[in-house]
Amino acid sequence: MTGRAIIVGGGVGGLASAVALHREGWDVEVHERAPRISGPGNALTLWPDAQEALDALGIGDAVRACAPLHEHFELRRPDGRLITSVDVGREGEGPSPRVLTRSSLMRLLLDELPSGAVHTDSDIDPHVALSAECDVLVGADGVHSRIRTALFPASRPRYMGCVAWRGTADVSTDFHGQTWGPGRKFGVVPVEGEPAHWFACLTAPADYRLGAHHQELRSLFAGWHDPIPRLIEATPESEIVRDEVSQLVPAPETFAVDNAVLVGDAAHAMTPDLGQGACQALIDAVTLAACLRGAADPGQALADYDRARRRPTRRMATASRVLNRISRARTMPRARLGAIRIALRLPVARS
Structure with a gap:
């Protein structure tokens, strides 16, 4: 099916959802509270799963042209002594991750959207958004999502x-x-x-x-x-x-309610330790568009999206939280020494 989608939030998840739906023929409308689309200039690690999503969004080649490979990683003590080093691309099957700034990724996504699709300085009320005349409402408004809060008041950042x-x-x-x-x-x-x-x-x-x-x-x-x-x-x-x-505790009961759906940090905000936050938002966007493709009933399509994304993202959030605690611990030296290598080998870090 195709139709009209309102997307609340102009970050990576919101822009990627707009691009994915636009490529499927949807009329997309992005509302961003900030006066302009911009993201923090921090570097993002784009793992192979996210690179596949970028290909589906039509910008994979553009990302590879400007994002260097992240092939080697070192873990050191404060005095500089090496604890372990990892050749990331050789730790498992598939290509190495790439590194790109968030602002560069957002510019590439913006370039894929039609003129007039993005509305900045647009502080749309969540209850107005939920009652808007559209086929799908996408809540992509981050860890402090007002769309999620309207749907699940108990699910808040902790x-x-x-x-x-x-x-x-x-x-x-x-x-x-x-x-x-x-x-x-x-x-x-x-x-x-x-x-x-x-x-x-x-x-x-x-x-x-x-x-x-x-x-x-x-x-x-x-x-x-x-x-x-x-x-x-x-x-x-x-x-x-x-x-x-912060992390969402408790997590939302579902990522989809009626014609509303959550993506990115609004759905599954996680600590940054596995470098998967933006990756999972990209995968959310591509999965959402795939579930809606050819669907006669948008409600069923959104339920399919929820089944496809809720379990793996919760697993990712749990793994990231555990690594966060281990990496900052004052004790558990053996666990700390092996945590990075284990995280890079686990399927959860690449799924």
Whole structure:
């Protein structure tokens, strides 16, 4: 079937859903609250499953042309000693993951949409959206989704016990991996032709409050191996972003209610530890369009989407949460040493 789809949220999941449905002949309308479509400039790891979704969206070749392969990963101690290294593409079947900035991916998706399909500065009320005259309403409005809250008031983001920072620095480095210390970690993702992308996580109570980012990060990672101090110093204070890491607890009972459906973080927000958040949003979009293709009953098609996506994304969220806790632990050294290699080998990390 084809029809009219209203998509609330102009992030990766929302834009990908619009592209997937537009390619099937749907009239799509994206509503984004922000004054312009933009995403944080953080680097995304695009695993083979997501690359297949990008092919289905018609931008796979464009992504491969500008996204370098992510073939080698190192896990180190704060003093720089190597714990383990992984040749990612050789750990299982299929191609290596690729690395692309979120903003670059969103630009590629936007280019696939017709003029006038995206409405920015559009603060559409969730109850108005749910009652709108459309064949399908897609809730793609992120971890704090108002569409999900209207459908499932009990399903809300829960703080996972850590705060995270991210930024980019014009620093040259060959280090691609993570460094784990007691209760904290630091990761570096160099992107070809881009500043180095980094992130940091700290185990902290929910009421933890910070001073200036630079001051706090200098203290947390003082004495850690190069290039970590250089990355912190080279990142402007105003460009360091801080977030509280959250996950949906309880998860929504279903991803589809009547003609409304949830995709991306609105459906299954997860910690970033497996690098699968954007990947799963892309797969959601392609699966949604495939379920609607040729369907006579949109309600049944959305139920099929729910059956296809709810279980694997919940499994992914659980695995990501477990890895998050292990990677920030103050104890369990053996579990911490093997966690990255196990995560890269598990089917859940590639499904």
